[in-house]
Amino acid sequence: MTALVEIEGLTKRFGGFTAVDHISFSVGRGEVLGFLGPNGAGKSTTMRMLAGFMEPSEGRARILGHDVRSDPIAARRELGFLPEGAPTYPEMSVGGFLSFAAAVRGYGGRERAARVAAAMELTGLEGVRLQPVETLSKGFKRRVGLAQALLHDPPVLVLDEPTDGLDPNQKHEVRTLITRMAPHKAIIVSTHILEEVDAVCTRAIVIAAGRIVADATPAQLARLHPSGKLDDVFRALTHATAATAQPARAA
Amino acid sequence: MRAVLIVARRELGAYVATPVAVVFIVIFLAIQGLLTFNLGGFFARNQADLVAFFDFIPWVFLLLIPAITMRLWAEERRLGTIEMLLTLPLTQAQAVLGKFLAAWAFCIAALALTFPFVITVNYLGAPDNGAILAGYLGAVLLAGAFLAIGGAISALTRNQVIAFVGAVAVCFLFAATSYPVVSAFLSSALPWLAVLARRISLVARFQGFVRGVIDPRDLLFFASFIGFWLYLNTLFVKARQTD
Numbered sequence: 001m002t003a004l005v006e007i008e009g010l011t012k013r014f015g016g017f018t019a020v021d022h023i024s025f026s027v028g029r030g031e032v033l034g035f036l037g038p039n040g041a042g043k044s045t046t047m048r049m050l051a052g053f054m055e056p057s058e059g060r061a062r063i064l065g066h067d068v069r070s071d072p073i074a075a076r077r078e079l080g081f082l083p084e085g086a087p088t089y090p091e092m093s094v095g096g097f098l099s100f101a102a103a104v105r106g107y108g109g110r111e112r113a114a115r116v117a118a119a120m121e122l123t124g125l126e127g128v129r130l131q132p133v134e135t136l137s138k139g140f141k142r143r144v145g146l147a148q149a150l151l152h153d154p155p156v157l158v159l160d161e162p163t164d165g166l167d168p169n170q171k172h173e174v175r176t177l178i179t180r181m182a183p184h185k186a187i188i189v190s191t192h193i194l195e196e197v198d199a200v201c202t203r204a205i206v207i208a209a210g211r212i213v214a215d216a217t218p219a220q221l222a223r224l225h226p227s228g229k230l231d232d233v234f235r236a237l238t239h240a241t242a243a244t245a246q247p248a249r250a251a
Numbered sequence: 252m253r254a255v256l257i258v259a260r261r262e263l264g265a266y267v268a269t270p271v272a273v274v275f276i277v278i279f280l281a282i283q284g285l286l287t288f289n290l291g292g293f294f295a296r297n298q299a300d301l302v303a304f305f306d307f308i309p310w311v312f313l314l315l316i317p318a319i320t321m322r323l324w325a326e327e328r329r330l331g332t333i334e335m336l337l338t339l340p341l342t343q344a345q346a347v348l349g350k351f352l353a354a355w356a357f358c359i360a361a362l363a364l365t366f367p368f369v370i371t372v373n374y375l376g377a378p379d380n381g382a383i384l385a386g387y388l389g390a391v392l393l394a395g396a397f398l399a400i401g402g403a404i405s406a407l408t409r410n411q412v413i414a415f416v417g418a419v420a421v422c423f424l425f426a427a428t429s430y431p432v433v434s435a436f437l438s439s440a441l442p443w444l445a446v447l448a449r450r451i452s453l454v455a456r457f458q459g460f461v462r463g464v465i466d467p468r469d470l471l472f473f474a475s476f477i478g479f480w481l482y483l484n485t486l487f488v489k490a491r492q493t494d
Contacts, residue, residue, distance in 0.1 A: 051338040076340040083338065087331035091268040092261075103257045104339045132268075148335070 003028050004078075004156050004186035005050070009059035012045050012210075019045045021210035022059065027186040029155070032178060034201035034218070035190040038238050042210040043190040044084050047160050050188075051081040063156050077105070080154040082162055086145025090134035094125055094144055097133060101148045119147040122177060138165045146174070150181075157187045163196060175200045194230040197221075208238040254341040258349025259356070262323075266357055271322075275315065276361050282311055283365060299376025304368050305386045305461040309426050309454045312390075312397050317418035319357065320401025321411045323350050324488065328409035337488075347484045351402055358394040362387065382463030389460025392473040396453050397422045399480035406487035429455035451476075 003026035012020040020042040027033050037043050048054040050061050052072040061068045066075035088097055098116045107115050120126050123143040128136060133144055146162060162178075163171045178187060178200050189200065197204050197218050204221055206214040214221060214237055218230065225232040266272040283304065287293050291303030327333040336346060372378045401418035408414050427433045428448035437445035449455065453476070456469045 048334070051334075053334050053338050073340045073342065076338060079338075081335075081338045083331065083334040085331055087335050089261075089265065089332055090330070091265055096264070100257065100261045101339060104254055104341055106253075106340075145335070 004064055005188065006062045007046075007050065007059070008061075010046065010049055010056050010061055011058035012042070012049060012054060013057045018210050020049070020056075023207070023210070023212055024059075025205060025212065025215060027156075027188060029186055030183050031203055032182050032187045032189065032201045034197040034204040035188055035207070036192065036194070036197065036204055036234065037207040038192070041207045041238070043207065044160055046207070047081075047158050047188070047190060048083075050158055051079060051083075052076055053083075077152075078155055080149035080152065080157045082145045082149045082157075082159040084160040085164075086142045088133045088141060088144050088148070091132055093130050093132055094120070094136070094147075095129040097144065098147055098151065102151050105152050107152075115151050119151045122150055123147040124173065139167060139170045142166060143170075143174075146177075155185055157181070157185055159187070159189045161190055161192075163191065163193065171196075194234060197230060206234065206237050213237045254345045255349045255352065258336075258341070258346055259353040262350050262353030263356060266353070271319075272357065275319065275357075276364060279311065279315055279361050280364060282315075283307065284368075286311070287368065299372045299378040301368055301372060301378070301383050301386060302461065304365070305390065305457075308390050309393060309457060312394055313419060313422050313426055316358065316394060316397040317401045317404075317415045317422065319354050320398055320405050320418055321414035322405070323354065323402050324406040324484075325408050325411045325414040329411075343488045344485045347402070347406075347481055347488060351398060351481055351484070354398045354402070355391075355395050358398065359391055362390055362394070379463060382461070385463045385465050386461040388465065389457045392460070392470075392477075393453055393457045395477050396425070396473055396480075399477045399484070400425070403480045403484040403487055406484050407491060425451060425453045427454075428452040429458070 005027040007026065008024050010020060010023045011018065023042075023046060025033075035043050035046070045054065049056045050063070050068060052068040052075060055069065063075040064078045066078065068075045092100070095116060098119060099112060102112045102115050117126075120129060123146050125140070125143055125147055128140060133141060136144070142162065142165060146159070149157060149159065159178075163174050166174065175196065178189065181187065182200075182202070189196070191197065201218055204214070204216065204218050205212055206221070214224070214233075216224075221233055222228050222230055225236055266275075286307040287301075287304045291306060293303045296303060324333070327336060337343065369380075369383060372383075373380070397418075400421050401414070404417040404421060405411075405414040407417070428437070429452040434445060434449065437448055456472055459466055459469055
């Protein structure tokens with residue numbers, strides 16, 4: 001298994017506060033990594049550093065060997081990124097927005113049209129192609145963001161809460177989509193819905209207060225608590241760390 | 252350059268998709284007409300030139316151009332789309348340049364729509380059309396300078412009101428120094444600053460163009476002034492990207 005994403009000692013400090021504290025892991029092709037943690041644990045910050053949106057204070061991140069700081073454009077070419085909240089330009093039509101993203105990614109003419117059409121088909125957006133994004137429901141907006149991340153069929157996908165705000169049917173569709181793409185890609189999905197980990201992830205990392213507190217398969221993770229429920233494991237892991245990390249953070 | 256043009260095209264599309272373009276152009280033309288013909292005494296001057304028209308340009312720009320630039324980056328930040336835009340394979344400098352070019356092209360289009368003024372003076376007399384053309388070139392460069400300032404200020408905040416007021420204030424600083432009241436005060440109170448103020452005054456250089464003089468030093472000044480603010484804009488975007 002070759003690692004498509006490598007993260008070594010990644011750290012982000014905001015003033016005296018350490019949001020992400022020396023995180024290291026790598027993700028290979030065929031893996032779906034669930035990135036778990038309470039709100040404010042550093043999930044989005046880690047993903048933003050990986051996408052090259054935030055500068056790490058320390059450490060490095062590589063996508064297919066391209067360092068996200070020294071070679072950001074090459075790294076981003078291999079990456080599909082869905083930012084938290086799936087932001088898109090409200091006044092643009094769905095087709096117009098995807099076409100813009102495809103153009104920035106270097107596609108022109110027929111190829112661009114084909115890429116946009118394929119991404120809309122994958123995410124079920126054909127029916128709203130001409131609608132301005134601002135008129136869409138939350139679930140459709142999220143799918144527009146997802147379509148943008150899938151346009152160029154990237155080997156690495158980083159999705160920050162892809163199912164947040166979706167109804168159960170839409171959640172199921174997104175999970176099916178992730179599972180279908182999984183064999184060919186390295187996928188990192190952040191979430192705080194634990195059933196999702198069971199449903200789509202081959203591996204889960206739990207972070208709390210900026211540190212990795214567990215890195216295992218969902219089944220191994222479940223065995224960490226006598227009840228065998230991911231819920232209880234999650235609570236036990238993240239509470240313990242939050243309690244011990246508090247004095248350290250103040251110092 | 253390809254990425255720059257793609258960003259510029261999207262940005263221009265956003266002006267057209269919202270009422271911004273129509274409102275801006277209508278108000279710009281209405282104010283400019285009112286000021287030139289009424290306050291500027293266009294007919295009373297009894298001269299076939301556009302001096303009255305160009306005299307008001309800096310002040311109209313001072314109020315309207317920050318209205319264009321205030322949304323450039325502040326809105327991206329507020330909507331969170333900056334995170335999407337800057338994780339596409341393009342550099343911050345390309346995004347800054349694309350947005351600036353779109354705003355500039357838009358201002359040039361608004362200026363082009365003042366062509367009835369040119370027709371009017373040509374109908375009424377025999378103006379120096381060379382000087383008028385030079386005046387338009389000066390106006391385009393002045394617009395570029397104000398846009399570059401406004402864009403950089405917009406990159407500092409997510410609040411469009413702050414972006415607007417900040418841009419008006421900074422543009423005013425570079426506009427006001429060419430006016431006798433200000434320069435007289437500076438010469439008496441702070442002589443060393445007066446020299447500097449005269450050198451960086453955008454309006455004084457613009458007035459040279461209106462007189463029909465295209466001085467290469469002025470062209471160089473505007474080019475480096477715009478370049479400097481675009482560079483600052485890129486730095487601001489990088490530094491405050493994630494706020």
